[in-house]
Amino acid sequence: MILNVLSGKGGTGKSTVAASLVQLLAEKGSVVAADCDVDTPNLGILFGLDDDDFEKNTVSTGTKAFLIEEKCTKCAKCMGICVFSATSWENGPVFDRYACEGCGACGLMCPEGAIELRKVENGWVGKAKKGNIGIATGQLKMGEAGSGDIVALVKAKADRIKAELSAENIVLDSAAGIGCPVIASVLGSDYAVAVTEPTPSAFSDLKRVLKVVEYFKVPYGIVVNKSTLNPGFAQEIQKFAKEKNVKVLAELPYDVKFVEAAVEMKPVIEHAPEFRPLFEKILGSVLESRQS
Numbered sequence: 001m002i003l004n005v006l007s008g009k010g011g012t013g014k015s016t017v018a019a020s021l022v023q024l025l026a027e028k029g030s031v032v033a034a035d036c037d038v039d040t041p042n043l044g045i046l047f048g049l050d051d052d053d054f055e056k057n058t059v060s061t062g063t064k065a066f067l068i069e070e071k072c073t074k075c076a077k078c079m080g081i082c083v084f085s086a087t088s089w090e091n092g093p094v095f096d097r098y099a100c101e102g103c104g105a106c107g108l109m110c111p112e113g114a115i116e117l118r119k120v121e122n123g124w125v126g127k128a129k130k131g132n133i134g135i136a137t138g139q140l141k142m143g144e145a146g147s148g149d150i151v152a153l154v155k156a157k158a159d160r161i162k163a164e165l166s167a168e169n170i171v172l173d174s175a176a177g178i179g180c181p182v183i184a185s186v187l188g189s190d191y192a193v194a195v196t197e198p199t200p201s202a203f204s205d206l207k208r209v210l211k212v213v214e215y216f217k218v219p220y221g222i223v224v225n226k227s228t229l230n231p232g233f234a235q236e237i238q239k240f241a242k243e244k245n246v247k248v249l250a251e252l253p254y255d256v257k258f259v260e261a262a263v264e265m266k267p268v269i270e271h272a273p274e275f276r277p278l279f280e281k282i283l284g285s286v287l288e289s290r291q292s
């Protein structure tokens, strides 16, 4: 099973939920956790790992425009075409490394073939192991494009770790939002756990991300995190789920122990076992829906 934990809005507790589900699965056998939030990966931290614990490989999935100066006649035909505002003129064309998205439009305008698209190192992917848990992760370099491609590489690495460990399940910790990294992670998932919190902005973002999940026909359930902060709004989300005929897998209370677990770099169920039944309920519902 590929279980995707996602949320429209950042900060809802998606990685917190993912880490405890991974921990529960690890008690039954090997499992793979894949951190698909390649802009700000932090799933490893919740298992007590830091950057140096990962075996990393740099990757090149993006291209950038480069000027071949000896071919350039300074005709300026490449100016004004870039919709990403990556070109400027300083005694000749200049291509901004960070703004360039590698679309190639400027090169098409150049009669001299003086603009070349070159592959650039735009991130890394890595792996680590903690007990029964294999972890795949990746990170996009600052200012680089291609987050969706890095997510695809993280998922490929997770598949390889799954084979190495003979694991049955992969848990993906998706990025927030509805952009390329989310789409890349949702593709091919067997079930999605959509984590939200009882606030209007989180609810609005939840509805947006559910459209992505529904588009790819991935079955899903909802987790309302920090529900005790705003019980009235949590009821709104319950009502929404009922109208859509979607299961609310659990409501998790707001509790300082969730924060303490993050500080201790541990999954919540390890730091505060009293919350274990709630996460067992989530996992139980997911596994049940897979069997039906």
Ligand code: SF4
Residues within 6 Å of the ligand: 064, 065, 081, 082, 083, 084, 085, 086, 087, 095, 096, 099, 100, 101, 102, 103, 104, 105, 106, 107
């Ligand atoms: S390759 Fe595309 S994004 Fe990059 S500078 Fe040229 S037109 Fe702009």
Ligand code: SF4
Residues within 6 Å of the ligand: 067, 071, 072, 073, 074, 075, 076, 077, 078, 079, 093, 109, 110, 111, 112, 113, 114, 115
């Ligand atoms: S279009 Fe080509 S030759 Fe003309 S200024 Fe741009 S890079 Fe130079």
